[in-house]
Amino acid sequence: MGQFFNTVARQFSNLWSIIRSMRFVDVIDIIIVAVIIYYAYKFIKNRRASRLAVGVVLLLVVFIISDVVHMYALGFLLSNVFQVGLIALIILFQPELRAVLEKVGAQPLKGLKNISDSRASAETTSMIANVCEAVTDMSASKTGCLIVIERLTKLGDIEKTGTVLTADPNASLIKNIFFNKAPLHDGAMIISHNKISAVGCFLPLSQKNDIFKDLGTRHRAAIGMSENSDAIVIIVSEETGTVSIALDGELKRNFDYTSLKNQLYALLVVDQKNHKLHRKNDGGENV
Numbered sequence: 001m002g003q004f005f006n007t008v009a010r011q012f013s014n015l016w017s018i019i020r021s022m023r024f025v026d027v028i029d030i031i032i033v034a035v036i037i038y039y040a041y042k043f044i045k046n047r048r049a050s051r052l053a054v055g056v057v058l059l060l061v062v063f064i065i066s067d068v069v070h071m072y073a074l075g076f077l078l079s080n081v082f083q084v085g086l087i088a089l090i091i092l093f094q095p096e097l098r099a100v101l102e103k104v105g106a107q108p109l110k111g112l113k114n115i116s117d118s119r120a121s122a123e124t125t126s127m128i129a130n131v132c133e134a135v136t137d138m139s140a141s142k143t144g145c146l147i148v149i150e151r152l153t154k155l156g157d158i159e160k161t162g163t164v165l166t167a168d169p170n171a172s173l174i175k176n177i178f179f180n181k182a183p184l185h186d187g188a189m190i191i192s193h194n195k196i197s198a199v200g201c202f203l204p205l206s207q208k209n210d211i212f213k214d215l216g217t218r219h220r221a222a223i224g225m226s227e228n229s230d231a232i233v234i235i236v237s238e239e240t241g242t243v244s245i246a247l248d249g250e251l252k253r254n255f256d257y258t259s260l261k262n263q264l265y266a267l268l269v270v271d272q273k274n275h276k277l278h279r280k281n282d283g284g285e286n287v
Helices: 002-021 024-045 049-068 072-092 094-116 122-140 171-178 217-228 257-268
Strands: 145-149 163-167 188-192 195-201 232-236 243-247 250-253
Touching: 049 072, 122 145, 122 171, 122 232, 122 243, 122 257, 145 171, 145 217, 171 188, 171 195, 217 232, 217 243, 217 250, 232 257, 243 257
Parallel strands: 145 188
Antiparallel strands: 145 232, 163 195, 188 195, 232 243, 243 250
């Protein structure tokens, strides 16, 4: 028993010596690595990359074992697989990596944008009121619609897939565009800088496997758009008239005029950090 406690004491002594010898730069280094690991885990957690990550870890374990027991042929094979596999992973998950880098690149701009361009403007408030009025009317008539409100991530490549225009987001105009006999009712409407910038646009579909089966292509496209940008996507179901919002890859449903207006005001006017879509008192239900 005494030998056990001596061993434990030596281990703590060695640990304390390591801690004392650490520099401030070493602490920063550890924190940065921890943050990278956290965001890497968050990136693959809800994506199809999660299963692939398990496979990569298993291959890594086999590679280490082969090196320890001197299995040269297997080690040579796996070392070459890892060299080529890194490039293959980058190509395979290019859309997801692009979405992550776009969001990371947008973060430092938030503070500058809030200083240079206040969102608490009459123009933004007017846009929100017109969108909510149009969406509420289309919900009552079960007119399907898909409205994308641009924030920091630019959607120029999405706009090019539809008809580019510049118009004030008047409620009557929005309803006319999504009228099921109108030539431009298919696809999504893009609102940028409080103006309708494009209609009839095609959005990237989500690859999630856990989306409810009763949700159609319109909702899958909305979730896909929110996964690839920080945009707010509003959906009206053509079958049920249900109003939903997609944001950051998540979908919330069952909005009415008041809860939709409060949510958009919170996301576009009030500080975004204090008003996340998943807050329970904002109205709507998580999917």
